[in-house]
Amino acid sequence: MIKTKNLTFQYNSNGELFHFPDIDLPDEESLLILGKSGIGKTTLLHLIAGLLQPKSGSVTIDNVSLQTLKNKKLDQFIGKHIGLVFQKNYANRSLNVIENLQARLYFSKQKQNKSHIENLLKTLNIIECKTKKINELSEGQLQRLGIALSVVHQPKVILADEPTASLDDDNCKIVLQLLLQQSKLNNANLIVITHDQRVKPMFKNILEL
Amino acid sequence: MNIWKISIKNLFHKPLYTVLSILSLTISIALLISIKQLDTSVKQQFENNLGNIDMVVGAKGSPLQLVLASVLHIDNPTGNIVYKDAKKLARNPLIKTAVPISYGDNYKGYRIVGTTDAFVKLYDVKITKGKDFNKPMEAVLGYDVAQKTRLKLGDTFLSSHGFNDDMGHEHPETFIVVGIFEQTHKVIDRLITTPLESIWDVHNHHSEEDGHAEEGHHHDDEEHHHDEEHHHEEEDNKQITSMLVKFRNPIGLITIPRQVNEKTAMQAAIPKYEMERLFNFTGIGVKAISWIAYIILFISSIIIFINLYKMVKERAFDLALLRTYGASNFQLIKIVAIEGFITSIIAIVFGVSLSQLGLLYIFNVLGKQYQQSIPSTLEFYNVFQIILWVLLVVVVAILFAVIPILKMNVSKILTDEK
Numbered sequence: 318m319i320k321t322k323n324l325t326f327q328y329n330s331n332g333e334l335f336h337f338p339d340i341d342l343p344d345e346e347s348l349l350i351l352g353k354s355g356i357g358k359t360t361l362l363h364l365i366a367g368l369l370q371p372k373s374g375s376v377t378i379d380n381v382s383l384q385t386l387k388n389k390k391l392d393q394f395i396g397k398h399i400g401l402v403f404q405k406n407y408a409n410r411s412l413n414v415i416e417n418l419q420a421r422l423y424f425s426k427q428k429q430n431k432s433h434i435e436n437l438l439k440t441l442n443i444i445e446c447k448t449k450k451i452n453e454l455s456e457g458q459l460q461r462l463g464i465a466l467s468v469v470h471q472p473k474v475i476l477a478d479e480p481t482a483s484l485d486d487d488n489c490k491i492v493l494q495l496l497l498q499q500s501k502l503n504n505a506n507l508i509v510i511t512h513d514q515r516v517k518p519m520f521k522n523i524l525e526l
Numbered sequence: 527m528n529i530w531k532i533s534i535k536n537l538f539h540k541p542l543y544t545v546l547s548i549l550s551l552t553i554s555i556a557l558l559i560s561i562k563q564l565d566t567s568v569k570q571q572f573e574n575n576l577g578n579i580d581m582v583v584g585a586k587g588s589p590l591q592l593v594l595a596s597v598l599h600i601d602n603p604t605g606n607i608v609y610k611d612a613k614k615l616a617r618n619p620l621i622k623t624a625v626p627i628s629y630g631d632n633y634k635g636y637r638i639v640g641t642t643d644a645f646v647k648l649y650d651v652k653i654t655k656g657k658d659f660n661k662p663m664e665a666v667l668g669y670d671v672a673q674k675t676r677l678k679l680g681d682t683f684l685s686s687h688g689f690n691d692d693m694g695h696e697h698p699e700t701f702i703v704v705g706i707f708e709q710t711h712k713v714i715d716r717l718i719t720t721p722l723e724s725i726w727d728v729h730n731h732h733s734e735e736d737g738h739a740e741e742g743h744h745h746d747d748e749e750h751h752h753d754e755e756h757h758h759e760e761e762d763n764k765q766i767t768s769m770l771v772k773f774r775n776p777i778g779l780i781t782i783p784r785q786v787n788e789k790t791a792m793q794a795a796i797p798k799y800e801m802e803r804l805f806n807f808t809g810i811g812v813k814a815i816s817w818i819a820y821i822i823l824f825i826s827s828i829i830i831f832i833n834l835y836k837m838v839k840e841r842a843f844d845l846a847l848l849r850t851y852g853a854s855n856f857q858l859i860k861i862v863a864i865e866g867f868i869t870s871i872i873a874i875v876f877g878v879s880l881s882q883l884g885l886l887y888i889f890n891v892l893g894k895q896y897q898q899s900i901p902s903t904l905e906f907y908n909v910f911q912i913i914l915w916v917l918l919v920v921v922v923a924i925l926f927a928v929i930p931i932l933k934m935n936v937s938k939i940l941t942d943e944k
Contacts, residue, residue, distance in 0.1 A: 322538070359941050363937040363940070363941070366850070368850065368936050368937040369937045388854075389854050392852055392853065392854050393851065393852050395850060395852060396850070396851050396853070397852060399850070401850050401940075403940065404890070405845065407696035407843050407847055408533075408844075408847075409532070409841075409844050409847070409848075410539060410841075411536045411538065411539030411540075412527075412532070412535050413531070413537040416527055416531075416535065418531060419825015420527045420851070421851050422527070423527045423528055424850055424851035424852040424853040424857070425846060425852040426852065429527060438842070478940075
C-alpha cells in the first residue's frame with residue numbers, strides 16, 4: 318500500500334518547484350505513471366523510493382511514513398521493502414549473477430537462500446547464467462537480472478524507471494509481463510514510470526503527469 | 527555474501543591494479559625494514575666488538591685507524607709503541623685492565639694477535655675445547671677461524687708475515703693449536719690469540735736469519751721494526767702494537783686520554799667516540815636510502831589512493847545501487863577500507879619476507895667479506911614502527927578515497943547514469 322500526500326520538491330532553493338498529484342495505491346495494485354521528459358517523473362519515483370526528501374508532503378508505504386525515518390533506518394527500510402528497476406541495468410561487475418543476488422539479500426539483511434535465488438532465476442529464464450560475470454551477459458539477460466535484483470528480497474513495492482525505453486516491441490512486452498508477474502508473486506505494488514505509450518494497454522491504473 | 531567477500535571480489539576484478547598496489551607497497555616496506563635492520567645490526571656488531579674496551583693506546587696517527595686496527599681488527603695499525611711506556615701507563619690507579627696486543631702475522635688471512643690472558647676478559651669469552659695458551663707458540667683459535675681453517679686441537683700451522691694471506695712469506699716457526707673459543711659473534715671469533723712472546727720470537731728469529739744487511743727489507747711496514755739491539759734486551763724494551771684499556775671509573779675517560787696524547791709519544795683513542803664519528807659518515811648513506819624508501823612509500827600510498835579512488839568513482843553507480851539495496855554509507859566505506867587493508871597486509875607480509883630474504887643474502891656476503899658471521903638482529907620495535915607508518919599512510923589514502931562516498935547523492939547518480 319502506497320500513499321503520497323501533497324508532495325512538492327525543489328532541487329535548489331531558487332529552482333523550479335515540482336507539485337505532484339496524490340497517489341493512493343491499495344495492496345497488490347499496479348500503477349503506470351506517464352509523462353514527458355523533464356516533467357519530474359524520476360523525481361517522483363525517487364521520492365517514493367526514499368532516495369530524495371520532499372520539500373513538503375509525505376510518502377507512506379505500508380503505514381510507515383518515510384519522512385519519519387532517519388539515516389540507517391531509512392536505508393534499511395528502502396533496502397527491505399523497495400525494489401528498483403532501471404532503464405539500463407547495472408549490477409556489480411566484480412560479482413557474478415548469483416553473487417549479485419546474494420549481495421542484494423545481504424544488504425537488506427535477509428537470508429541468502431540459494432534455492433530461492435535459483436527458483437527466481439528459473440522463472441526469469443536466466444538460470445543458465447547463474448555463475449556468469451555481468452559483462453558476459455546479453456542485453457536481455459541483463460534486463461532479467463535487473464528484474465531479479467528488484468524482487469529477490471520480496472519487497473512491498475517495485476519501482477521501475479523507464480524499464481522499456483530501449484527495448485523493441487517484443488521485449489517491451491516481455492519485460493512488463495515479467496514485472497507484473499513478479500509483483501503478483503510477491504504481493505507487491507508495482508509502479509512503472511515511462512514516456513513509452515506502448516505499455517499503456519497493460520495497466521488498469523494510469524496517472525498522467 | 528558479505529562485505530569481506532565483496533571487497534575481495536573487487537580486488538580480483540582488477541588484478542593489474544591490485545598487483546601494482548601490492549608490488550609498490552611491498553618494495554617500500556622491504557626497503558624500509560632492510561635498511562633499518564642492516565643499520566641496527568651493523569651498529570650493534572661494531573658496538574659488540576668494542577667489548578669492554580674504553581680506550582686504546584697506540585702509536586700516533588689517525589685515532590680512527592687505531593680503533594679500526596686494534597679494536598675491530600680490520601685496518602692496519604698506526605705503528606708500534608714501547609711496551610715499557612705502555613706498562614708505565616697501565617699502573618695508573620684509574621685503569622682497571624690493560625691488555626697489550628702485538629700484531630704482525632696471519633694464518634690464511636686470520637690475524638694472529640699476541641697478547642696476554644687478560645684479552646679474553648675483554649670479550650667475556652670461554653674456551654670450549656682445549657685450554658688457554660701459556661707458552662709461546664701456543665695458539666687459541668676464534669670460533670670462525672676454527673670453522674673455516676678446519677684446524678683442530680694439536681694441529682700446527684705456519685704464520686705468514688703481514689695481515690693478508692698474500693702479503694708476505696711464511697715464517698718457519700710453527701704454532702700449535704691448544705684451544706678453541708666459543709662463538710661470540712664478536713671480533714674474537716676471527717682472531718688467533720697467542721702469547722706476546724710468540725710474536726716477538728717469530729720476528730726476532732726472522733730478523734736474525736735475514737741478517738743486518740737486509741734489515742728493513744721485509745719490514746717496510748713501519749709497525750714491524752724490530753731493531754737488532756732489542757732482541758736481547760728485557761721484555762720491557764720490546765714493542766707492542768697497542769694496549770687496550772678498561773677504566774676503573776669514568777673519570778679515567780676524561781683525564782687519561784688527554785694525558786696520553788699531550789705528554790707521551792703514544793696516542794689514546796676512545797673507541798665509542800671514534801665509532802660515532804664513523805657512523806656519522808655512513809649515516810648519510812643510510813639516511814639517503816631511508817629517504818628513497820619513504821618516497822617510495824609515499825608513491826605507493828598515492829597508487830593505493832588512486833586505485834581506491836578510481837574504484838569509488840568508476841563504480842559510483844554500483845555503490846549507489848548498493849545504497850538502494852539497504853547498504854549504509856558506513857558499509858560502503860568498509861568495502862573500500864577492507865580493499866585497502868587487504869592490499870597493505872599482503873604487502874606487509876611480502877615486504878617483511880622479502881627484506882628477510884634480502885638481508886640473509888647481504889649478511890652472508892658481509893659475513894664472508896668480514897670473515898665473521900654477523901647476527902642479523904630483527905628489532906621488533908623497528909618493524910612495528912615501519913608497519914605503523916605504512917598503515918597510517920594507507921589509512922590516509924583510504925580516507926581521501928572515500929570522500930566521494932560521503933558526498934554521494936544516490937538519486938543524482940542513478941538519474942545521471944540513465
